[in-house]
Amino acid sequence: MPELPEVETTKRGVEPYLLNNRITKCWHSGLSLRVPFDSSKFNLIKNDLITGIERIAKYIVLNFKSKNRLVIHLGMTGNLRVSKFLKKVKHDHIVMNLENGNYLIYNDPRRFGLVSILANEEEFAMLDNNADDPFSAKMTPKLLLSKIKNKNTTIKAILLNNKIISGIGNIYACEVLFRSGISPFTLGKDIDLEKCKEILKNAKKILNSAIKSGGTTLKDYFNAEAKPGYFKIKLKVYDREGEECAACKSLIARSIQNNRSTFHCLNCQH
């Protein structure tokens, strides 16, 4: 569900409440998430100082003074909220009491997300295997080209592949390709350096714009203050099947690629 902008918005939303704070207590619904929550590891972070919060790909990572870490992924429908009161609602799965009296609550109807506690230096493949995101200085057009020049799969599937480039999900893959004038069916091996430049430039532009708007809201995403984000109105092609293309007035099409919907303009994207 949440793509990079929603995760970044959530991270920025909870950060002021968590930094220099401590988690004193932890409650778990007992229901399994994408990765089962292991409450026996809570002692690794209990009453420890939170020294930093970062976003890595679509993960939110809390760093503690002990160097132990708390890793959170929102999956398709997860959200994090900070509340002054403990008022549990349906699908709340993890509640952490903060030393300053607030509660950090992880809610996730479909339970595709995860919350995991890692010991210092502990490896976690799901987190470690992600490539750099479009904002990373390391993610250059040349690097992207080198990763995709032999790929026989479509550029749409490539943009969704976090091992090649992280942070881009189904909505923004569609939007980036529209803005770049590239057909989602173009094969990786047919993408040249100019197109890589265009893709990275537009990805940064669109993701930044979405972050400024507080993230996209479709169904389940709420920002840290539990107010719906706002951005959908700026989407040019996603979920606009049959509507007029803003650029050329021809109709926006919907196709299925790798079991996911792709929205694109047949006239503008080649």
Next chain:
DNA sequence: CGAAAAACCTGGCAGC
């Protein structure tokens, strides 16, 4: 081997 499909879940919505 790489690439496509299925799987993990719940809930909203359209259509009958």
Next chain:
DNA sequence: TGCTGCCAGGTTTTTC
């Protein structure tokens, strides 16, 4: 008012 089938922002696992 049900009931059914389809669809959903992610990403790993299984199958071809």
